[in-house]
Amino acid sequence: MLKTFNLGGVHPPENKLSADKKIENLPLPKTVFIPVAQHIGAPASPVVKRGDEVKVGQVIAQSSGFVSTNIHSSVSGKVKKVDVSADSSGYSKQGIFIDVAGDEWLEEIDRTEELVKEFNLDGSEIVKKIQEAGIVGLGGATFPTHVKLVPPKGMKAEVLLLNGVECEPYLTSDHRLMLEKADEIMVGIQLLMKSLQVNKAVIGIENNKPDAIQLLTEKAKNYQGVSVVALKVQYPQGGEKQLINAVTGKEVPSGALPIAVGAVVSNVGTAFAVYEAVQKNKPLFERVVTVTGKGVSKPSNFRVRVGTATSELVEAAGGLPENTGKVISGGPMMGRAIPSLDVPVTKGTSGILLMQEEESKRGEVLNCIRCARCVSVCPMGLEPYLLMTLGEKNIFDRAEDERVMDCIECGSCSFTCPSHRPLLDYIRYGKGKVGQIIRSRK
Amino acid sequence: MSIILYTVATLAIIGATAAIILYFVAQKFKVFEDPRIDEVEESLPSANCGGCGFAGCRAFAEACVKATDLGELNCPVGGAETMESVASILGLEAVKKAPRVAFIRCNGTCDHRPKTNAFDGASTCAISAASYGGETGCEYGCLGYGDCVAACEFDAIDLRAGMGVPLILDDKCVACGACVEACPKNLIELRKMYPKGRKVVVACRNEAKGGVARKSCEVACIGCGKCEKVCNFDAITIENNLAFIDSDKCKLCRKCVSVCPTHAIIEVGFPPRKIKEEEKESSTAK
Amino acid sequence: MKNIFTVAPSPHVHSNDSTQKIMYRVVYAMLPLLAWSVFVFGLDALRVTLIAVVASLAFEYLIQKFLLKVKPTITDGSALITGILLSFNVPSNLPWWIIIIGALAAIGIAKLSFGGLGGNIFNPALVGRVFLLISFPVQMTSWPVNIKSGIDAVTAATPLGIIKESTSIADALNSLPSITDMLIGNTGGSLGEISAILIILGGLYMLWKKVITWHIPVAVIATVAIIASIFWLINPDVYINPAYQVLSGGLMLGAVFMATDMVTSPMTPKGQIIFGVGIGLITISIRMFGAYPEGISFAILIMNAFTPLINNYVKPKRFGGK
Structure with a gap:
């Protein structure tokens, strides 16, 4: 029996169309728009102005607090303007527009493919480098990695968990990275282990990627303390709390951080970024993005500079199919539908999914028939039908008692509802309101 | 005979005992309540809309009775008449408040504001606004799902399904402010009511720069400042690329309406203008 | 022309299951029972079931269309289930008008007055059945004899x-x-x-x-x-x-x-x-x-x-x- 998490979960069709497509470099765009808020926490503050010449890897916006990160230029060229533009939500956000000229990198960045295994930095030096390189969790949540690596006082990490689950349907960027950059990921893991002072790391990979499991198990033999565990395919296994539960059997208490059970979770993509930042002096300004969808003529995995418009990726994957109805940044379960193709790739963009017209509309909303499917699939053991009603009726104190804040917004409830009820929409709304109430209490 | 006697006696004893117990219980749990609270409550409209800022009419009545001055208290639904009767019950002076009326500061109906995407989530403004900027290029404008309509206890808002922006019916609006709270885009303002429902309003909340605003909506305020200059009463201020007309200062002269290049300032309730039509004719003649 | 994309909060995929599918699965599960009852009680069983089903669907449609003025939901299969279940709970020789009264109690009282499918507190078919049991105790407890026993249908315990x-x-x-x-x-x-x-x-x-x-x-x-x-x-x-x-x-x-x-x-x-x-x-x-x-x-x-x-x-x- 393969391991998986205790409660709930669903198994949407996997549709990993681009699983055997090698990572290609996307051609440089002509202009980029780099938002200053690409992470959870305070937006970075721009340090360049109109007309400045920038090089690849140069800091263009400085971290503005502990829970914040630096933003680096992903291209070389001239700053066109520092202005607002609509982001993936359609709301204007500040960012930096750069006209691309050539591809001139900062000199300290090691651009060779050569594997650099040895390091003699201590933990805090590694954390410092990670912080400077602007690394965030690349699984999609974009939480600044350096914050995770400094546990709150009195807490100690015991094990580092690597998320190679990629439980979202369609997405293959982590899968390809594990296959193509296995050694680099291993070194990245060593660096993370060193900074956390743990001597055990476990990579969790779902069983639908047997090639990655085999390769990483092979590689792990050469690295002290690293092991690989195959997991049953079950969504949302990539959720932090679910992964910890699946691998260690422990449950992170309600409202607590993973460190409460001695675990720190990091994405394999983040481990690779850590390797590049520490061993190659390369800050985080590009990432692997899957471009996929049933109508896409060439589903692909691209290495993309942050700030590249979505349209460039779509073009490189064979153009926008005629009947595209919805464009999703990320996976179909937790990704964000974007209103236009001008939206740029950011650090958290793991994929671009083009959905066909007929897949993109929700079904007609009918009465709740109390079938309890939402309750049985909820990985957090909540009652989505109840939380939705409480959200609809604005009964927020009860929603808080029913632990609405525990919701991880995985969408399993809405996915499974036979009456097509917008469960997660209302739960998210209730969660937002309850969050405000909790904050106002302090 | 003795049966009757016993019966009467027993009943009398039970009655007396119960009366005594009741008397002491009543003494023990007596709560003093000002009888004027009931009186005031009766004079209120009993809509329990919360427009006064209190949780229902009863709470408002309690506050009125406690207050020494009615200056801060106002029942927007009942208006001056109600407040006067409240004042007379309490022997206080009524403070006359200018009646107000709600207005949705967005004129971005479907013909003015092209759709750029289609929202398919739960149809409420709150959820839509929390996840996306809106179905058009304007992230400040009305979403049209009618959270205000749902919040209105007086049927004073017409959703105008398909138009994109609801309409407030002045004759039904009591300015309770429920819609102001409900609108996630902060579009609704309580403005001073003028005779015949006349008003001159900047029907726009778009704070984007002129070009961006104009691109997303034909009738967006672009913050050009022409209206500010033409106003003789200092009623117009411009902040964040957006004009605002203070309804307490506005004298309804309508100068700003004619200078506004995007027709973001609208006039309501006036007879049709002659000059305007001439202008139109001349422009079509050209 | 510029594409107008649909946007919506996640998730963007659905399990493909629907209320209707669930309801029809229940109907499929009941079909063998219906067949067996016809085999045992003869065409009378089919008559009872048909009356119950048609009456349930008709009441659902009529009440929703003319009384509640909402879109009728007779295609979702729930009234069909109520009809079949009601017929499963009565003897096969029940007069037709009693069945119709049962369907009215089930659909009208137990289901639609509570807000239709999903809103009802009590199982509609059972409310119908109990309503009939209390109102017409004699007819509801006179059971026909199994036709295979050869005796012409009279009551049996x-x-x-x-x-x-x-x-x-x-x-x-x-x-x-x-x-x-x-x-x-x-x-x-x-x-x-x-x-x-x-x-x-x-x-x-x-x-x-x-x-x-x-x-x-x-x-x-x-x-x-x-x-x-x-x-x-x-x-x-x-x-x-x-x-x-x-x-x-x-x-x-x-x-x-x-x-x-x-x-x-x-x-x-x-x-x-x-x-x-x-x-x-x-x-x-x-x-x-x-x-x-x-x-x-x-x-x-x-x-x-x-x-x-x-x-x-x-x-x-x-x-x-x-």
Whole structure:
């Protein structure tokens, strides 16, 4: 029996169309728009102005607090303007527009493919480098990695968990990275282990990627303390709390951080970024993005500079199919539908999914028939039908008692509802309101 | 005979005992309540809309009775008449408040504001606004799902399904402010009511720069400042690329309406203008 | 032209399941029972079912269209289920007008006055049945004889009726059908309740299609079996063999098809077990000590009333304890 998490979960069709497509470099765009808020926490503050010449890897916006990160230029060229533009939500956000000229990198960045295994930095030096390189969790949540690596006082990490689950349907960027950059990921893991002072790391990979499991198990033999565990395919296994539960059997208490059970979770993509930042002096300004969808003529995995418009990726994957109805940044379960193709790739963009017209509309909303499917699939053991009603009726104190804040917004409830009820929409709304109430209490 | 006697006696004893117990219980749990609270409550409209800022009419009545001055208290639904009767019950002076009326500061109906995407989530403004900027290029404008309509206890808002922006019916609006709270885009303002429902309003909340605003909506305020200059009463201020007309200062002269290049300032309730039509004719003649 | 994309909060994919599909799976699970009842009771059974189904659909349509002025939902399959279940709970010789009254009680009173599918507190078919049982006790308890026995249809007693009316258990056992006959469904009774095997088959189909979970049927049947066994072991001369208790009357039908109605049963497995045990206890109490020979309908309705309370107090296992 393969391991998986205790409660709930669903198994949407996997549709990993681009699983055997090698990572290609996307051609440089002509202009980029780099938002200053690409992470959870305070937006970075721009340090360049109109007309400045920038090089690849140069800091263009400085971290503005502990829970914040630096933003680096992903291209070389001239700053066109520092202005607002609509982001993936359609709301204007500040960012930096750069006209691309050539591809001139900062000199300290090691651009060779050569594997650099040895390091003699201590933990805090590694954390410092990670912080400077602007690394965030690349699984999609974009939480600044350096914050995770400094546990709150009195807490100690015991094990580092690597998320190679990629439980979202369609997405293959982590899968390809594990296959193509296995050694680099291993070194990245060593660096993370060193900074956390743990001597055990476990990579969790779902069983639908047997090639990655085999390769990483092979590689792990050469690295002290690293092991690989195959997991049953079950969504949302990539959720932090679910992964910890699946691998260690422990449950992170309600409202607590993973460190409460001695675990720190990091994405394999983040481990690779850590390797590049520490061993190659390369800050985080590009990432692997899957471009996929049933109508896409060439589903692909691209290495993309942050700030590249979505349209460039779509073009490189064979153009926008005629009947595209919805464009999703990320996976179909937790990704964000974007209103236009001008939206740029950011650090958290793991994929671009083009959905066909007929897949993109929700079904007609009918009465709740109390079938309890939402309750049985909820990985957090909540009652989505109840939380939705409480959200609809604005009964927020009860929603808080029913632990609405525990919701991880995985969408399993809405996915499974036979009456097509917008469960997660209302739960998210209730969660937002309850969050405000909790904050106002302090 | 003795049966009757016993019966009467027993009943009398039970009655007396119960009366005594009741008397002491009543003494023990007596709560003093000002009888004027009931009186005031009766004079209120009993809509329990919360427009006064209190949780229902009863709470408002309690506050009125406690207050020494009615200056801060106002029942927007009942208006001056109600407040006067409240004042007379309490022997206080009524403070006359200018009646107000709600207005949705967005004129971005479907013909003015092209759709750029289609929202398919739960149809409420709150959820839509929390996840996306809106179905058009304007992230400040009305979403049209009618959270205000749902919040209105007086049927004073017409959703105008398909138009994109609801309409407030002045004759039904009591300015309770429920819609102001409900609108996630902060579009609704309580403005001073003028005779015949006349008003001159900047029907726009778009704070984007002129070009961006104009691109997303034909009738967006672009913050050009022409209206500010033409106003003789200092009623117009411009902040964040957006004009605002203070309804307490506005004298309804309508100068700003004619200078506004995007027709973001609208006039309501006036007879049709002659000059305007001439202008139109001349422009079509050209 | 610029594409207008759809945007919506996540998730963007759906399981493809629908309320309608679930409802029709229940209908499929009931079809073998219907076929068997026609085989046993003749075309009369089909007549009852057809009247019940048509009346249920018609009332749903008419009330929604003209009284409530909402979009009729007769295609979702729920009224179809109510109709079939109602017919399963009545004898095959019931006059047509009584069936129509039952359908009106089921759809009009129990379902639509509570807000339609999903809003009802009580199982509509059972409300219809109990309404008829109380209003027309004679017609509702005159059971036609199995046509295969060769005698022209006159009334015959059901196994539970025999038990209730017999002076002693030995006497009852003489006139009771054999266990095998009760398993196959070679006895008298309401349309759908006679064949235990086909009911179990339908239940297994619904389990496989994930329409129901095992908790409620198992809890109901196990409770009845255990309590009946205890009494039987104490005094087999007064109390009947538990196999008869389990196989007779509407217990199987109720446990598998009616107590499991999603709308009126609790949401969590734990709650469902409490619900099932409650039904079992009330059923056996009515059967042993009550005036009616059968108690499953009342038991389910009584526990339906407890469902909101159970939902309120029995919470699923939360992730992260507490």
